Amino acid sequence: MKLEQIETPAALIDIARMQKNIARMQGHMNTLNVTFRPHVKTTKCIDVVRAQIAAGARGITVSTLKEAEAFFAAGIGDILYAVSMAPSKLPRALALRRQGCDLKLVVDNPTAASAIAAFGDQHGETFEVWIEVDTDGHRSGITPEQDTLLEVGRILHENGVKVGGVMTHAGSSYELDTPEALAALAEQERAGCVRAAQRLREAGIACPAVSVGSTPTALAATQLEGVTEVRAGVYVLFDLVMHNVGVCTLDDIALSVLTTVIGHQADKGWAILDAGWMAMSRDRGTSRQSHDFGYGQPCLLNGTLLPGYVVSGANQEHGILSPTQAQAQAQADDITQRFPVGMKLRILPNHACATGAQFPEYHAVAPDGDSVEWRRFQGW
Amino acid sequence: MKLEQIETPAALIDIARMQKNIARMQGHMNTLNVTFRPHVKTTKCIDVVRAQIAAGARGITVSTLKEAEAFFAAGIGDILYAVSMAPSKLPRALALRRQGCDLKLVVDNPTAASAIAAFGDQHGETFEVWIEVDTDGHRSGITPEQDTLLEVGRILHENGVKVGGVMTHAGSSYELDTPEALAALAEQERAGCVRAAQRLREAGIACPAVSVGSTPTALAATQLEGVTEVRAGVYVLFDLVMHNVGVCTLDDIALSVLTTVIGHQADKGWAILDAGWMAMSRDRGTSRQSHDFGYGQPCLLNGTLLPGYVVSGANQEHGILSPTQAQAQAQADDITQRFPVGMKLRILPNHACATGAQFPEYHAVAPDGDSVEWRRFQGW
Known part of the structure; x- marks a missing residue:
């Protein structure tokens, strides 16, 4: 299907930009001599993940057991479930391992560690667990x-659970916006995780994996001594929050929402779009950053940015496109001519993970304008 | 399945509360002598809509053509698509009407009106269109x-399109929080819509339907002279935003997110939940109201409110439950005992429409704790 034929609203992935983002991250990881385990929570889409693996990724990170089940069914065996394990979810984890999935769990407390040990003992299963480190x-x-680090390590190690490694996520990197601050946090993340592994090893607990990462720290890291692998998710599509953090340009953002102008309030300088918050998501991450992009940055259908305009408001199925400055009266007067009913636009989103989750599918668009549908899923 | 067995996170509907909310709204409409056309965008769930119709609703309002298609397939024929029509969507509307769906479209501008007239002429179809009024x-x-009102009316009327009525939605009611202000806006909504119908009729254009509504104005209205029907959506479940508007109590809120405690940061007084923003949604509607509930109000599994606690932060799959006041050191110290790992809680959401959309299904819970799965859908 051609881009022009796609019904609105729709989530578009610019394939060329996505491939560039994948190559950039994988290249950086290769240079730093670590393996890369992408976090697939961003897209929950096998087509995207296949491109990440084709570029060199080793295994995946998931945020839900549903992701683990779906990607294992699609042929991916090496899976890190990177949320501290709720004991009630152990039967699903066991079922995956019994089917041959190399599923690794995460804990950060003695209660969950003990529950995994007891459940594994009860079912004759040697679970692999990574310990979550706060850096x-x-x-x-x-x-x-x-002290809890060694306590948890011992509960696992002495009760038949394999301690597979340590992992950390310096997610506060999303709040930074200078290369220096990002590089410093990347080093803090690395050093803290390596130190945790060292303490476990000194206590006689093997800790083969040392896993770190967030998109900003992964891209800012200049050396990763002692780290074995890096995880990152949103880099594959990028978004306006990442632009404000400073790790991508607007032209790197591979996700946009295709929308149609459906009306105006000419007196107010508004064009009404058929992409409201149900399409853009309620994520307003840039509202806390240096540049507030409202509900998104408008572009022409061909991707050309429209500086001076913003999606300034949203109802469930209505977006409001307006000039960025109230005094921009000339632009406001021009709104019905510049954006006639029926015109199609693309909106760059605040947060690719949140916007993608509003859609059952992406439309992946090639440079020639041809598109294919890539399914994604929701739920737990 | 019993409530205790449902995997987390999950969206729960308290059936008794939902039925009470439905009966309250339908009873009020009956008293005001108008028909009621619920907006099904809130739940996108046939089980909920069947309960609304069983209580006396006549027809439904939808926000997407996908809703129209799904509910028509489920046997509901009288459907108002309450978003101004994008000309590119006319083939789907035509297909529905050709299947026998009594689908009514909405426009608020001459371009869309002309497009519908031309498309109807081209395909030999008499579309029914309601004109959207801004009150x-x-x-x-x-x-x-x-003047545009009559211009649009004439374009339709003189070109083979049936003008079925006028409709308005005083959505600014969400920003109010006193009975007096709500009653005044309800009257403004009524009077404006009735006036628009009067102008069309005086111009010789029949305008049988006069349709108004939002949950707050519908509940606040004391007389609806000249109105034929009312629309409302979120009343069926209610939420924290509606509580702050003043049209429901916390005990009326029928939607909650079931979650499990998965860890702590004891020093900070945090319990970590497995319901992050992917489950709660990014909607923070109460942040602009008199009482900010963060990402939601915690309750025990049995629904008992936990005053003094809030979901104060959220990552994609992690929620942070904490005392509402930083100085509440006793509560903070107590966090690991009060909320142990594995404990299940229910979280009341900011906005039922946004939270529901994060889930592929609801778990509808009866007073005896038995639950059934009610599917919902997403997309356009």
């Missing part, structure tokens, strides 16, 4: 010097 | 006194 205080994990 | 300046529509 920036933004979410989960055990800080490298905490 | 509160918050989004789309033509104000009652604008």
Whole structure:
């Protein structure tokens, strides 16, 4: 199907940009001499993940057991489930391992570690568990010097569970916006995770994997001594938040929402779009950054940026496109001529993970304008 | 399946609360002597809509043609597609009408009106179109006194399109929070829409339907003279935004997200949940209201509210539950005992339409704790 024929709203992936993003990250990882395990939560789409693996990725990271089940069914065996394990989910994890999936679990507390050990013992299964390390205080994990680190390591190690490694995610990198700050956090993430592995090893617990990453720290890292692998997700498509963080240009953003102008409020300088928050998502990540892009940055159908305009508001199925400055009266007066009913536009989103999740499929667009449908899934 | 067995995160509907909400709205409409056409965009779920129709609803309102197709396939014929028509979507509308669907379209501008007339002429189809009226300046529509109203009416009427009525949505009601302001806006919505119908009729254009509504104005209206029907959506489940608007209590909220505690950051007084923004949605509607509920209000598994706690932060698959006040050190110290790993909670959401859209299904829970799965769909 040609781009012009796709019904709106629709989530478009620019294949050339996506491939460039994949090559950039994989090339950087190759240079740093680490393997790369993409986080597939961004797209939940086998077509995208196949491109990441074709470029050199080794295994995948998932955020839900549904992702693990779907990607294992599609032939991917090496899977890290990177959310601390809820004991009630162990039967699903066991089922995956019994089918031959090399599923690795994550814990950051003694209760979950004990539950995995007990469940594994009960079912005769040797689970592999990675311990989550907190290197920036933004979410989960055990800080490298905490006693709990060794406590959890011992509960696993002494009760028939394989300690496969340590992992950390310096997600506070999303709040930074200078190369220096990103490089410093990348080093903090590396050093903290390596230190946690060292402590476990000194306690007699093998810890083969040392896994770090977020898109900004992965791209900012200049040396990863002691690290075995890196994880990142949103780099594959990028978005306006990542642009503000400073790790991509607007021209790198591979995801956009195709929309149609369906009306105007000429007095207010508004064009009404058929992409509201149900299409863009409610993610307004750039509202806390240096450049607030509202609900998204408008572009022409061919991808040309439209500086001076923004999606300034959204209802469920209505977006409001308007000039970025209230005083831009000339642009406001011109709104019905510049954006007539029926005109199609593309909107760059705040957050690729959130926007993608609003759609059952992507339309992957080749440079010649031909598109194919790539399914994605939702749920847990 | 019993409530205790449902895997987390999951979207729960409390059936008794939902039925109470449905009965309340339908009863109010009956008293006001108007028919009620629920907006099914909130749930996109045939099981919910069947309950609305069983209670007395006449026809439905949809926000996408996919909803129209799905609900028509499920046996509902009287459908208002309440978003101004994009000309490129006319073939799908035609296909529905050719199958016997009594689909009504909406326009608020001459371009779309002309396109519908031309397309109908070309295909020998008499479309029915309702004209969208702007009664509160918050989004789309033509104000009652604008010349455009009659221009659009004439384009339709003189070119073989049936003008079926006028419709308006005073969505700015979501920004109010006193009974007086809501009642005043309800009257403004009524009067503006009735006036638009009067102008069309005086111009010789029949305008049988006069359709108004939003959940807050529908519940606040005390007389609806000249109105033939009311539309509302979120009332069926309610949410924290509607609580802050003042049209429901916390105990009326029928939607919650079931979640499991998966860890802690004890020093910070945080319990980590397996419901992040992917489950709760990124909707933070209460952040602009008198009471900010963060990403949601925690409750025990049995629905008992937990005042003094809030979901204060969210990553994609991690929620952060914490005391509402930083100085609540006793609560913070107590976090690991009060909310142990494995404990299940229910979280009331900011916005039922946005949270529901994150899930492929609801788990509808009866008073005895038994649940059934109600499918919902996404996309356009």
